[in-house]
Amino acid sequence: MPVATKRDYYEVLGIAREATSEQIKKAYRQAALKFHPDRNRSDPEAEKKFKVAAEAYEVLSDSQKRSVYDHYGHAGLNGQGMHDFSSMNAQDIFSMFDDILGAFGFGGRGRAGPRAGADLEAGIEIELEEVITGAEHTIEFDRVDHCDRCGGRGAEPGTSLQTCQTCGGYGQVEQATGFGALIGRIVATCPHCGGQGKVPKERCRTCNGRGLKTQHRSLNVRIPAGIQDGQAVRIRGEGEPSDSGGPRGDVYCRVHIKQHPFFRRHNNDLILELPISFTQAALGAEIEVPTLRGKTILKVPRGSQYGDTFRLAGEGLPDLHSRRAGDQIVQILLEVPRKLSKAQEQLLRDFAETEDHQVLPESKGFVERLKEYFSGRVEDGGQQRKEGA
Ligand SMILES: [Zn+2]
Ligand SMILES: [Zn+2]
Incomplete structure (x- = not known):
């Protein structure tokens, strides 16, 4: 460090050599408030001054460092565990001295810094x-x-700020609280300057100050x-x-x-419900299915059942962290034809005869059988509703 260029710490804080620790604190608070970079955006020197004040405070607030400095000057402080404030940002410096700056209405709550x-x-x-x-x-x-x-700044361009009359520039005021024997005083943010310590002489016309x-x-x-x-x-x-x-x-x-009209997401997998016909399920089929990236051919084997699922590896969504793609899961639904042509009906009836299951005869008889079926058991007739219709 170029020792010769360093200013005297007492001078930096504007205090006498015999200043008390309270006076040192107060002087540092004022300097930090005055030179805080956020409040001096147009003055590039402010941040430098802000940091020099922090350095001065670090030394003078520590009785051991102060005594070394008093006897040996800047040179004596080498090896005394000084912070390099010039490479710290203003916010970190604030956090470091939160106990004085925070309580001053400039910083934040508790130990968290501003x-x-x-x-x-x-x-x-x-x-x-x-x-x-x-x-x-x-x-x-x-x-x-x-x-x-x-x-x-809150001030009309070209006009200056002045020290807040209410708090005298401290940004905080004491207020009485409680009543009777419990009366006490609390420190609150100055209502006039909002804790800034300064108010515009002439309020900015756009933001009203x-x-x-x-x-x-x-x-x-x-x-x-x-x-x-x-x-x-x-x-x-x-x-x-x-x-x-x-x-x-x-x-x-x-x-x-x-x-999405077709896909549901389950974690990184995509689920597609695919309605196929009874004949496709029974006989097997190659079916074109959509994927999120395009389309692909799904091979449905003979004898596939309602609800069977097929996995298309890597056709799902990438994992947020690992980027590994999930799968597309195709679930088979069976569609039963709503209308049959005469020829289709005949084929199905022939087919049914080969099975052991009984089927209803043709429509006319069906209505009559239905009447028969319900006669005598009307009272338990809870109405069945068709889902999803
Ligand atoms: Zn004020
Ligand atoms: Zn403004």
Whole structure:
């Protein structure tokens, strides 16, 4: 480290050599607030100053390091376990000093460091076919964002900010709470400046001084192959900005997969119900079946039964992680002809005679037999309904 160029730590924080630890803390808070990069977007020097202040605080808040520094200066600190703040980002520095900065109304809750901005959710519908290859889509959503006109400062361009009168620039105020003997004081975010410590002299006309504005945003999102219905793709850092120096929230793009006219999905397998005729099932057949990628020939062997399943290996959907493709499962349904030609009916009757099963005679007799059958047992006649009709 080029020792000669380093500024005196007391000077950096603007305090006397005999400053108390409370004074050091307070001075550092003020410096961190003043130079936080998120609040000084137009000033590239701010981040450097912010980091130098952190370094000064690390030394002066530690009695051992402070004593070494007092005696030997910057050179004495080599080997004292100093952080290299210049290579850290502002947020990590904030987390590190959360106990003072967090409580100061600038950082987040507890030990978590500054709060990230709000997460947002956007929905998208894709076709089942797109699950094979993955797909790129554009999502559109509204988010609260920094105001364009004032760059998030809340002040009219060309006008400045002034220290908040309510909190004196601390961003926090003490409030009385409770009653009687239980009365106490709590520290709350300043209602006037919203914890910023500064207020615009002249409010931005677009956002009325809030520094925020709802903006429309469209984003390209890559949907990975193998995604399941209802899963969400996370797009980091595209949510709403933090109000406390933290990172932006994320956008969760929730994916809904449209129902397919033929295929149902079971994990990575695709299920196709295939109606075939009684003769195809009995005699066997080669049948053209759709796959999600095109079509293929399925060999149905002789004597196939209702509900039998056949597996087309690798014709399913890829696994989200391993990319290994599932199978297509074809399940056989039997279709019974609704109408028969005279010739067909005769053939079937001949066929039935070869079996041991009894069949109903031709239609006229059928109606009469039905009447006979139901006469005398009308009272238990729960009505049968045809399903799916
Ligand atoms: Zn504005
Ligand atoms: Zn205030």
